[in-house]
Amino acid sequence: MTTETRDILQSAADWQAAGRKVAIATVVSTWGSAPRPAGSQLAIAENGDFVGSVSGGCVEGAVVAEALEIMRSGTPKQLDFGVSNDEAWEVGLACGGKISVFVERLD
Amino acid sequence: MKTDLLKQLLADRAAQRTVVVATNLATGAQRLIHPGDGDPLADEAMLAIRSDKPRTVETSGGDVFLNVFNPPLRMIIVGAVHIAQALAPMAAMTGYDVTIVDPRQAWATPERFPDIRILDAWPDEALAELKPDHRTAIVTLTHDPKLDDPALQAALSSDAFYIGSLGSRGTHAKRIQRLESAGFDASRHGRINGPVGLNIGAKSPAEIAVSIMAQVTAALRGVAA
Numbered sequence: 001m002t003t004e005t006r007d008i009l010q011s012a013a014d015w016q017a018a019g020r021k022v023a024i025a026t027v028v029s030t031w032g033s034a035p036r037p038a039g040s041q042l043a044i045a046e047n048g049d050f051v052g053s054v055s056g057g058c059v060e061g062a063v064v065a066e067a068l069e070i071m072r073s074g075t076p077k078q079l080d081f082g083v084s085n086d087e088a089w090e091v092g093l094a095c096g097g098k099i100s101v102f103v104e105r106l107d
Numbered sequence: 108m109k110t111d112l113l114k115q116l117l118a119d120r121a122a123q124r125t126v127v128v129a130t131n132l133a134t135g136a137q138r139l140i141h142p143g144d145g146d147p148l149a150d151e152a153m154l155a156i157r158s159d160k161p162r163t164v165e166t167s168g169g170d171v172f173l174n175v176f177n178p179p180l181r182m183i184i185v186g187a188v189h190i191a192q193a194l195a196p197m198a199a200m201t202g203y204d205v206t207i208v209d210p211r212q213a214w215a216t217p218e219r220f221p222d223i224r225i226l227d228a229w230p231d232e233a234l235a236e237l238k239p240d241h242r243t244a245i246v247t248l249t250h251d252p253k254l255d256d257p258a259l260q261a262a263l264s265s266d267a268f269y270i271g272s273l274g275s276r277g278t279h280a281k282r283i284q285r286l287e288s289a290g291f292d293a294s295r296h297g298r299i300n301g302p303v304g305l306n307i308g309a310k311s312p313a314e315i316a317v318s319i320m321a322q323v324t325a326a327l328r329g330v331a332a
Contacts, residue, residue, distance in 0.1 A: 009113065009116065009117060009120075010117060012113065013110075013113055013114065013117060016110060016113075024108055026130075026172070026174060028130075028132060028161070028163060028172045029163060037160075038160070038161045038162075038174075039160075039161040039174050039175065075135075076135035078132055102130065102132055102172065104108055104130075104135055105108075106108050106109075106110060106113060107108070107109050107110060
């Protein structure tokens with residue numbers, strides 16, 4: 001586990017202690033040349049602030065949007081993304097990959 | 108994730124305890140697994156812990172994702188010698204939290220080891236304080252039995268994933284004899300990598316540090332080298 005991962009979960013706890021709704025996204029599986037390994041995390045606050053990453057920037061926007069919905073519903077969700085070659089090129093990857101991200105609300 | 112579980116996870120990390128977060132991907136149900144707590148998924152959790160990689164396991168209740176939170180990698184270097192001056196920054200760059208142990212104050216100076224933690228204590232006392240775990244590598248570099256031997260005895264009584272000791276084959280053979288006299292048989296002292304490092308023909312202190320760092324990495328990743 002990296003120092004970065006520590007900061008992500010600590011941020012989630014701090015946001016919640018400050019009375020904000022929080023969701024946590026975790027990469028649970030990857031195929032091919034995925035940008036971040038399984039276990040990588042992203043913490044999201046209700047105003048859209050986020051720390052960490054689940055990809056090289058390709059899918060964070062979509063994950064944050066889903067996380068805001070999950071903060072309201074409280075129902076966790078597994079999201080699957082294929083990283084297209086165009087998107088992969090944008091973040092400097094040689095080839096595409098696929099990732100599955102589990103998103104849950106901090107209750 | 109429940110707030111109480113997150114608080115416990117943060118507390119485990121602060122105390123440098125290994126913990127696995129088990130998440131049922133179908134239901135979102137979560138629990139923490141600690142080594143030795145008898146969890147039904149303990150064996151799978153230990154595989155994840157040892158490889159330092161998360162894994163997903165199929166259970167009758169759905170897929171369960173095991174996310175590993177291991178304490179940080181540490182390296183304890185006994186002997187503030189020339190090789191340590193190369194090895195300490197190399198290990199830090201590789202992601203290790205490095206501590207140099209040497210009671211000889213002329214050697215263990217901040218000028219020789221900028222930005223590296225130094226303990227000017229006897230190795231057995233230092234190791235009792237540092238409590239090496241399964242994420243710790245211990246390297247002795249003094250070739251002085253007064254310093255290396257107590258360090259190795261403490262290292263052999265720990266879960267350190269790597270123990271290495273500098274010295275020629277002759278020096279190492281004598282060291283093994285002393286350890287055997289102290290009650291450490293081959294099943295225990297066999298863990299010591301000696302002469303230390305991979306055989307890459309290293310000559311200079313920096314090259315020897317490279318050979319040690321490569322051997323430590325192979326041990327961490329479970330690769331025969």
